[in-house]
Amino acid sequence: MIRRLSQARERGIPEATVARLPLYLRALNGMAERALATVSSEDLAVAAGVNSAKLRKDLSHLGSYGTRGVGYDVEYLIYQISRELGLTQDWAVAIVGVGNLGRALANYGGFVSRGFRIAALLDADPEVVGDRIAGLNVEHIDELETVIERRGVSIVVLATPAAAAQRVADRVIAAGVTSILNFAPVVLAVPEGVDIRKVDLSIELQILAFHEQRKADRMTGGTAMAEEWPEAVDL
Amino acid sequence: MIRRLSQARERGIPEATVARLPLYLRALNGMAERALATVSSEDLAVAAGVNSAKLRKDLSHLGSYGTRGVGYDVEYLIYQISRELGLTQDWAVAIVGVGNLGRALANYGGFVSRGFRIAALLDADPEVVGDRIAGLNVEHIDELETVIERRGVSIVVLATPAAAAQRVADRVIAAGVTSILNFAPVVLAVPEGVDIRKVDLSIELQILAFHEQRKADRMTGGTAMAEEWPEAVDL
DNA sequence: GTCCCTTTGTGAACCGGTGCACAAAGCGGG
DNA sequence: CCCGCTTTGTGCACCGGTTCACAAAGGGAC
Incomplete structure (x- = not known):
């Protein structure tokens, strides 16, 4: 992480x-x-x-x-x-990807309060570009570099589909951003000096499932499950 | 082998x-x-x-x-x-709190795919109860215990406001749930044996800000900032 | 079977972080 | 000013996790 x-x-x-x-x-x-x-x-x-x-x-x-x-x-x-x-200064944050999650983040007041200001919302879908969310206009991803520079964005939140995340990451890094919060379920490759933090809902659930299973096993006396490859498996 | x-x-x-x-x-x-x-x-x-x-x-x-x-x-x-x-079995998940984030989670296909099934959406707001989201009916929080038992819910996702999270957590734990994924920005007190995982957007941003600030300091030659309590501060 | 090449599985050193336990430091009371 | 109480700040032992480096194991060529 x-x-x-x-x-x-x-x-x-x-x-x-x-x-x-x-x-x-x-x-x-x-x-x-x-x-x-x-x-x-x-x-x-x-x-x-x-x-x-x-x-x-x-x-x-x-x-x-x-x-x-x-x-x-x-x-x-x-x-x-x-x-x-570093919360005594004001950080301009851009959110890329205005799907359900991006919208939720934009409307989430919690982090705006302390030092962070959402400076831009961007998306590739012409359907949502122009929408007004949390008092901001959704702009087209083509504006990414311009927006980052003009508004002094230093932190980018990636809420894009997995397939787009690496591409967007490359662009924001090229534009000078070195801090990224990634919600897309992919491992981003980034150069030295760029900080990535990752939030992955599905991984959290899987970790919970592991412990839940273990608890259940313990209750049922820890019956040994079959260790072998089942006869017929198609994934 | x-x-x-x-x-x-x-x-x-x-x-x-x-x-x-x-x-x-x-x-x-x-x-x-x-x-x-x-x-x-x-x-x-x-x-x-x-x-x-x-x-x-x-x-x-x-x-x-x-x-x-x-x-x-x-x-x-x-x-x-x-x-x-434990992904070879099917885990029933309930999402409590159907605000922006809860909605985003409900619609997020990523984790439904692998072993997890959203079995219920619950909220306290009569305004959203009855709404249909991601193919599910939003139910009233009063139904919490019933829903957990009837549908075999073993993992609960908390996407409530901070003020409500502890109260809901107490109830789901009393109902037998021992795995909770908490999105509310509070430290939950839970008894031994209950697993909590926390996802906190604002904390992630603050950690990024810390490193971003440090990088900026280093560039500007690491000028020593004032260490002292400023004269006039009112928070 | 024998040799060579590839890649796993792991012993052991190392490293960052945690928690205990206590000396040092400040405060208030007499 | 001194005493006794409280609470900080930290030295140290410990522990889980990471990384290195290599012996062991398997496969293919001949």
């Missing part, structure tokens, strides 16, 4: 830590809304669903922002994590 | 391996379509975007299904991985 995502060196934040910071940030925002001034590592850890030692170690990578005997200042910590994640 | 069966397969396939099996399966299906009979670990690894040593070790956890000097039989390996993942 994570490719070439840095050897976090300069400031050296471990990848696993980076992946949890958004979780802490969300928990902290909830606390700020409830007007809590400070929070202990224990309480924040519970809210974020991790253990407190891990949380303290994670935060220690950002700096020493806690007060022993007291805890962390909620607002201050929100600011520090936001800054570290 | 059956000699090693016990040791590797018997107990515990590493979690990291399980997470990659669907990737291999997808690559193999592509090869089967192109009528390839056998494939080497090297070729399959490239297609799946991993290195070949890892792929061989992963497959070795299922058993010894390759032939030295030749490679793996494509169809046979598809069958073995499918069986291991």
Whole structure:
């Protein structure tokens, strides 16, 4: 899933830590809304669903922002994590592929709130080009390069069919984009220096199925299934 | 061939391996379509975007299904991985929350194809209850327990608003479901034995933003940003 | 059967991440 | 100012997972 995502060196934040910071940030925002001034590592850890030692170690990578005997200042910590994640600036995001999923993403308010702004919706289907979705005009994929440059798009979300994903990825990379969130069920080949994150619904379900099957097996006493190739199989 | 069966397969396939099996399966299906009979670990690894040593070790956890000097039989390996993942049986999935995302998931053909069948769509909003989506009637959330039992639902996809997710999770767990795929941006508290997988769009974007920022910093010569709390901040 | 070539399966070193346990640090009370 | 309580920050042991490198195994040629 994570490719070439840095050897976090300069400031050296471990990848696993980076992946949890958004979780802490969300928990902290909830606390700020409830007007809590400070929070202990224990309480924040519970809210974020991790253990407190891990949380303290994670935060220690950002700096020493806690007060022993007291805890962390909620607002201050929100600011520090936001800054570290780069959410104090505004990121222009383009969504390519305005099918069901693309539409859902465009309308999903959750990420627009924090630092991200959907700057463009693009699609190849003339049927949907021109539609107005979430306050934006759907533009034709031919405009891809122009739109990326003119609007300073730095993150692209791929919600295209699998067959189109690699082609679009090549184009956005050529246009200078180095961060891609891919929803298409394909392994994208990308050059060094381009960060890809992948969200794959079908893989998640398959992992669940594996564990579900295992649980079921355990219940039925773990009867050994046939190991051999069945006589007649046609796939 | 059956000699090693016990040791590797018997107990515990590493979690990291399980997470990659669907990737291999997808690559193999592509090869089967192109009528390839056998494939080497090297070729399959490239297609799946991993290195070949890892792929061989992963497959070795299922058993010894390759032939030295030749490679793996494509169809046979598809069958073995499918069986291991539990895709040879049919899983009934319920989607709770038929907003934009729920609709997108319902219409997403990708996972229906392989072992998964959407058995129900549920929502609390009387406005959408009764709608017909992807060939299914949207039912009222009050029917949750009945539907789960009657249709043998074993996997639930949560696509509800964040505020409703925990409540729905509690109910489906009480109804006997132990596998949940959660799209709501909340940390769910669940009892031991329940498997939760989480997909969080906003977290993925934030991780990308972190790396994007880092890349930008590096280009501009890594100018040190102010570390201090700005004078006037109101969030 | 023997030799050579290819490719698997795996022992072992290595690496990043986790969790424990505790010393250091801050705060409030007397 | 000192004491005792709380909570952070971290050294260290541990663990799962990755990667390397190679012996073992199979196939084909002759």
